[in-house]
Amino acid sequence: MGRLAESRYNGPAMDITRSDIHNCELPDLCKACEVRHKGMCGALNATELSYLSKHTRQLSQPAGEELVGESTEVQAYDNIMRGVVKLSKTLEDGRQQIVGLQFAPDLVGRLYASESPLTAESASSVELCRVPRAILERLIEGNPTLRKRLMDQSLRELDEARDWMVTLGRKSAAEKVASLLLLIATHLDPDAEGERRVFDLPVSRLDIADYLGLTIETVSRNFTRLKTDRIIQITANRHIEVLSLTRLRARAG
Amino acid sequence: MGRLAESRYNGPAMDITRSDIHNCELPDLCKACEVRHKGMCGALNATELSYLSKHTRQLSQPAGEELVGESTEVQAYDNIMRGVVKLSKTLEDGRQQIVGLQFAPDLVGRLYASESPLTAESASSVELCRVPRAILERLIEGNPTLRKRLMDQSLRELDEARDWMVTLGRKSAAEKVASLLLLIATHLDPDAEGERRVFDLPVSRLDIADYLGLTIETVSRNFTRLKTDRIIQITANRHIEVLSLTRLRARAG
DNA sequence: CGACTGATTGAGATTGTTCAAGTTCGGTGG
DNA sequence: CCACCGAACTTGAACAATCTCAATCAGTCG
Incomplete structure (x- = not known):
């Protein structure tokens, strides 16, 4: 699986060593997450943060690492500090569908389920704060703010x-591709203004196809169409410049 | 919109009169819901039920009634006592996608949102227990069991x-139709055993098409195929007999 | 440089849609 | 009870969108 231009590569996929895994330190806990006040940790007081810090590990993963497997036991939840996580499901015959993308500061993992109903995988390189199930569930129990978040x-x-179900079920391939670009543009940079957006796609063409319920080829053809129609520019495969959000939105159906 | 053979018709759609709306009585509250111990009311004690009963109304609606509109204010939640509710979203140009079906004893309504992100409509005739937003939210606040439910x-x-996203994005029309029959069969009669199932479809062909992201014609053709292959039998358009769940499951992908 | 992976492009096959008849079902009125 | 009506459903044929298969191109790594 490819990596982003900006990604900090931490060694081969299967070579996560002790140096990548260390206890979080108070008050450094969650420091990496610039938007932490919107995330889980923002809902905790000093005591709870201290409690949490004793049990969490901060983790750096390159792109393409499986965090939890479909139908495997959920041991821990991961709070996303940086990067993008993709959630997918696979049919017996190998057909895959991506059912969600998660961005910082989301929590990855199906709450209260012993078995994960889906696969979670780092789409870009990611930094995570890993919390054992029982610890987080205890914290939730005692903290209404956290619970509400x-x-x-x-x-x-x-x-x-459900929004995405509309895209999958009722939109044409062209509209699907535009919808995805719109989704990523708005999620990666929620408060940006103006008509232009610049970003790196956090996922490969295959992932995009799997998210949209299309084939790679169809995705590619529609990127080309958006490019020749001067709605976007593409450089280095992953680097996207949206020239007109309005026109992109119009294409998204 | 059509009605089920078994439906108790309560008069024309727009003619809901006082007689259809009455305060719930303790201990009759939730009586209509045979599975109430699994539903919301099962999580309440006598005091809470009494409190609830003062503020809820029991409602009977024929099929095809809008319960909440897309982008309209959510005034109340509806607890389903009997029947099926369909949740849908519509694009500006009229394309529709059904994003979920709800069965008793589910609660209809987006919690904590001032605006409903979708349309909720009775698919069959339904009996509902309607709770004002503030009342339910107060109950949730004070009752961990209810909250957890x-x-x-x-x-x-x-x-x-997310399961349905896989169906929408990655399955063929034939697999989609089989998946829906399987979904309805298992939801309407969760604890039945054996290879056969008999039920009435709670939704029209158009609804089915809108749920599967297909056209009416494609749905119809695939029903016919399942019929000629002796996996199901159809009588009176809505009445379905599944002859072999195993073979149906095999067709669902 | 050459091998490899990922992305693009093209041509033909396939699936599902569209449009246009038919047919069946459920209700209504004679 | 039966004939009739409209709505829902089914069927067929032509068409369009998307997929499949195959070739080519571009960037990256050794």
């Missing part, structure tokens, strides 16, 4: 999943 | 939405 995240993910 | 429902809906 996680409830809100779940409900937001449900809204997003 | 609603959290679990939300998470289950998220799982189901």
Whole structure:
């Protein structure tokens, strides 16, 4: 699996060593996450942070690492500090569908389930804060603010999943591709203004195809069309410049 | 919109009168819901039920009634006592996608949102217990069991939405139709055993098409194929007999 | 440089849609 | 009870969108 231009590569995929895994330090905990006040850790007081810091590990992973496997036991939750995580499901015959992308400061992992219903994989290189299941669930129990935040995240993910069902079920390939670009542009840079956006795609063409329920070829053809119609520019395969958000939105159906 | 053979018709759609709306009585509250111990009300004690009963109304609606509109204010939540509710979203140009079906004893309505992200509509005739937003949210605040149940429902809906994304994005029309029959068969009669199932489709062909991201014609052709292959039998358009769940499952991909 | 991976492009096959008849079902009125 | 009506459903044929297969191109790594 490819890597982003900007990614800090931490060695071969299977070679995660002790140096990548270390206890979080208070008050450094969650420091990496610039938007931490919106995330999980923002809901905790000093005591809880201290408690959490004793049990969490900060983790750096290159792109393409499996965080949890489909139908495997959930041992821990991962708080995303930086990077993009992709959630996918696979049919017996290998057909794959990406069912969600998660960005910082989301929590990765199906709450309260002993078995993960999906595969979570780093799409870009990521930094994670890993919390054992029991620890987080205990914290949730005692902290209404945290509870509410996680409830809100779940409900937001449900809204997003349903929005995406419309895209999958009712939009043409061209509209799907435009929708994805729009989604990524707005998620990677939520408060940007103006008509232009510049970003690196956090996922490969195959991932895009798997997210949109299309083939690589169809995705590619539609990128080309958006490019020749001067709605986007593409350099180095992954680097996207949106020239007109309005026109892109119009193409998204 | 058509009605089920078994539906108790309560008069024309727009003619809901006082007689259809009455305060719930303790201990009759939730009586209509045979599976109430699994639903919301099962999480409440006598005091809470009493409190709830003062603010809820029991409602009977024929098929095809809008319960909440897309982008309209959420005034109340509806607990489903009997029947099926369909959740849908519509694009500006009228293309529609059904994003979920809800069965008793689910709660209808996006928690904590002032605006509903989708349209909720009775698919069959339904009986509902309607709770004002503030009342339910106050109950949730004070009752961990209720809170957990609603959290679990939300998470289950998220799982189901993501499962369906696989169906929408990666399955063929034939597999989609088989998947839907399987979904309905298992939801309407969760604990049945054996290879056969008999039920009435709670939704029209158009609804089915909108759920599967297909056209009516494609749905119809695939029903016919399942019929000629002796996997199902259809009588009176809506009445389905599944002859072999195993073979149906095999067709669902 | 050459091998490799990922992305693009083209041509033909396939799947599902569209449009246009038919047919069946459920209700209504004679 | 039966004939009739409209809505829902089914069927067929032509068409369009997307996929499949194959070739080519571009960038990266050794």
